[in-house]
Amino acid sequence: MDRLHLMTVFVAVGEAGSFAGAARRLGMSPPAVTRAIASLEARLGVKLLQRTTRYVRVTDAGQRYLDDARRIVAEVDEADEAVAGINAAPRGQLTVTAPVLFGKLYVMPGIVAYLQRYPQVAVSALFLDRVVNMLEEGVDVAVRIGPLPDSSLRAIKVGEVRRVLCAAPDYLAAHGVPAQPADLQAHTTIAATSVSPTVEWKFGPAGDTEAVRLQPRLLVTSNDSAIEAAKAGLGITRLLSYQVAGQLESGALQIVLPAYESAPLPIHIVHRESKYGSAKVRSFIDLMVARLRADKHLG
Numbered sequence: 001m002d003r004l005h006l007m008t009v010f011v012a013v014g015e016a017g018s019f020a021g022a023a024r025r026l027g028m029s030p031p032a033v034t035r036a037i038a039s040l041e042a043r044l045g046v047k048l049l050q051r052t053t054r055y056v057r058v059t060d061a062g063q064r065y066l067d068d069a070r071r072i073v074a075e076v077d078e079a080d081e082a083v084a085g086i087n088a089a090p091r092g093q094l095t096v097t098a099p100v101l102f103g104k105l106y107v108m109p110g111i112v113a114y115l116q117r118y119p120q121v122a123v124s125a126l127f128l129d130r131v132v133n134m135l136e137e138g139v140d141v142a143v144r145i146g147p148l149p150d151s152s153l154r155a156i157k158v159g160e161v162r163r164v165l166c167a168a169p170d171y172l173a174a175h176g177v178p179a180q181p182a183d184l185q186a187h188t189t190i191a192a193t194s195v196s197p198t199v200e201w202k203f204g205p206a207g208d209t210e211a212v213r214l215q216p217r218l219l220v221t222s223n224d225s226a227i228e229a230a231k232a233g234l235g236i237t238r239l240l241s242y243q244v245a246g247q248l249e250s251g252a253l254q255i256v257l258p259a260y261e262s263a264p265l266p267i268h269i270v271h272r273e274s275k276y277g278s279a280k281v282r283s284f285i286d287l288m289v290a291r292l293r294a295d296k297h298l299g
Contacts, residue, residue, distance in 0.1 A: 003043075004076060007069040009036040010048060014058050014066040015138060019051075070138055077278070090280035091120035097134075098143035101223050101243050103127035106295065107143055110288045117287075121280050134272055140281050141288075142270045145240070153270050158289055159298030160264040165256040166244055167236040172254065178236070181212045181260055188235030191216040192226035201238055203260040210260070227253075240265070245297040267298060 012022035013033065023030045041048055048062035058066055077092065098107040103125065111123050126132060132139055134153065148155055171188075178184055181203045191199060191214070199216055202209045217235060220226050223243050230237040231252050247253040269285055269292070292298055 004073070006036050006040040006043070008073050009033055010040055010062075011066065011070050011073055013037060013049065013056060014062070014070075018056050067135060071135065074138075089120060090118045090283045092280055093122050093124065094141070094280050094284060095124045095126065095137075095139045096141045096143075096284070097126040097128065097132045097137075097139050099145060100127045100129050102143060102145065105242065106292060106298075107288070110291050113291075114284055114287050118280070118283065134270070140271060140278075141284055143288075144268050144270050146265045148266075148268055148270070153272060155268040155270045156285065156289055157266055157268050158292035159267045159295065161267060161298065162241045162261050162264050163238060164241050164244065164258070164261065165236055165238050166230060166248065166253040167256055168231055168233040168252065169254055171230075171233040171235060172256070174233075178256060181210050181257060184212055184214060184236065189214050189216045190218045190220070190226050190229050190235050190237040192223045192237065192239060193219060193221050203257070203262060205263055209262070242297050267292065 009022065009026065009028070012025050013019060016022045016025060019030050019033045019037075022028075023033045026033070028036075037049060044065070046061050046065070047059055048065060050057045050059055096107065096111065097103075104127065107127075108125065111125060115121065115123060126137070126139065131144070132142060134140075134142055144155075145161065165184075175187060178187060181201070184201070199214045200211050201214060202211045204210050218226075218229055220229070223239055226237045226239060227244060227247060229235070231247060236256055241248075244253055248255065269288055271281055271285060
């Protein structure tokens with residue numbers, strides 16, 4: 001069988017975690033998928049998959065091969081698109097990742113607009129509050145908030161956000177407004193662990209920070225929950241400015257200690273280095289860059 005075809009089948013099995021799932025994805029019969037994997041393992045002389053009646057798992061050698069095969073198949077797809085012309089209509093599968101709340105508020109509207117504009121593209125959106133390994137998880141485009149590590153990935157800055165303290169006006173009227181970070185120890189605080197994994201909040205610019213250790217009355221695992229608790233007047237919380245932009249505009253929340261904010265955090269659109277330009281990736285990035293740079297809450 002054609003080696004590229006075998007790689008494509010193996011990638012589908014590895015990503016789906018089953019022969020049946022890969023068969024549905026590729027429009028093949030399960031026996032044909034099984035024969036392709038057997039042929040590939042025979043060609044390589046290596047066992048790529050551990051399979052039982054209950055699961056299919058990639059072996060250590062198979063995981064290394066899966067990473068390389070995924071990259072090769074993606075580059076061939078991109079080469080096909082490039083040779084068809086730079087103005088070829090975007091098509092195929094696009095995988096995008098972003099933090100949960102940012103994805104909901106800012107990325108999902110862009111995805112909807114993109115899908116409406118390009119009917120031959122399908123999108124998988126991974127909204128997770130962790131850094132996704134783009135190569136290992138087959139992600140084409142990521143939105144990252146915060147400093148970027150050195151890597152081979154390409155990055156386009158589209159805005160920035162700040163860490164802000166905020167509370168409901170009723171709470172501040174009843175308990176007073178803190179004048180300095182140390183005053184927070186006398187207040188009820190709400191901590192979202194996805195933003196503040198410890199109970200130590202730092203204030204001020206890099207190199208001149210002030211740390212305040214707190215005992216929050218409420219610890220939550222989602223930013224939405226922290227926002228709702230703060231709106232209800234429970235106490236003071238610390239979130240990213242985009243997460244509470246609507247509540248600040250409506251007056252449901254107001255910022256506390258703005259003079260002690262730390263340096264803004266950059267927002268980047270990140271994509272994998274590629275020899276060719278994929279039409280689906282290029283067009284999605286162009287759309288998202290324009291939308292995010294135009295948003296007043298991300299400036």
